[in-house]
Amino acid sequence: MRSLLFGLLLLVGGSQAADSLQLRLLTEDYPPFNMLTPAKQISGSATDIVRELMQRSGIRYSIELLPWLRAYNRAVLEPATCVYATTRTDQREGQFKWIGPVAETSWVLYARSDNLRVLNNLEDARRFRLGGYAGDALAQYLIARNFDVDLATQDEHNVRKLLAGRIDYWATGKYSGALLLAREKISNIRPVLTFNTTFLYLACNVSMSDQLVSQLNDTLRKMQKDGTVAKINARYLPD
Incomplete structure (x- = not known):
């Protein structure tokens, strides 16, 4: 009985942690993947893919457009912070947890x-x-x-x-x-x-749990298989 109660507490605690999670997603003006529209909305193919990924995963998030170096450094230093669309290189590999690719x-x-x-x-x-x-x-x-x-x-x-x-x-x-x-x-x-x-990724602070990284990558693969990613790219990328 005691072990059952402990398991239930862990389940509830995990659910509350997921519900309270909010990611700060940072990007730059790099069309057509991420860009600011004339109406001052953050748009682009990678932005739409990331928004759909967050929605399907049930994760609350905010998106902010910054100069590249500031966005990159904040994602390196600040928990619950990611930057996109980021080229994955050997030099950067250990600085982030990687979800993607979201663009090519x-x-x-x-x-x-x-x-x-x-x-x-x-x-x-x-x-x-x-x-x-x-x-x-x-x-x-x-x-x-x-x-x-x-x-x-x-x-x-x-x-x-x-x-x-x-x-x-x-x-x-x-x-x-x-x-x-x-x-x-x-x-x-x-x-x-x-x-x-090259391939571009959503690069997240190393404090992000491996379980969440795996979940996001699984969801992204489903978006690729069901044609969602191709439909989004067709709206932004020239033939």
């Missing part, structure tokens, strides 16, 4: 249209100055391989640096780069090399 993208080098050089691979760009932004996995990837990377605090600054000739190529995501150029109505910058495919 490619890394691209852009050049001004009057740049007629042919790049057959990433190594062909080694002797040139590349533009990236601080804290981004793409920029970290290039720096780790000893490329000359000029860092900006925001990716749109790299567009202006490229147009002004301060960098030779702009290294950015396939979708985010194209959407940024369309938003700024810039037509004299073009993609010249695709050099990597």
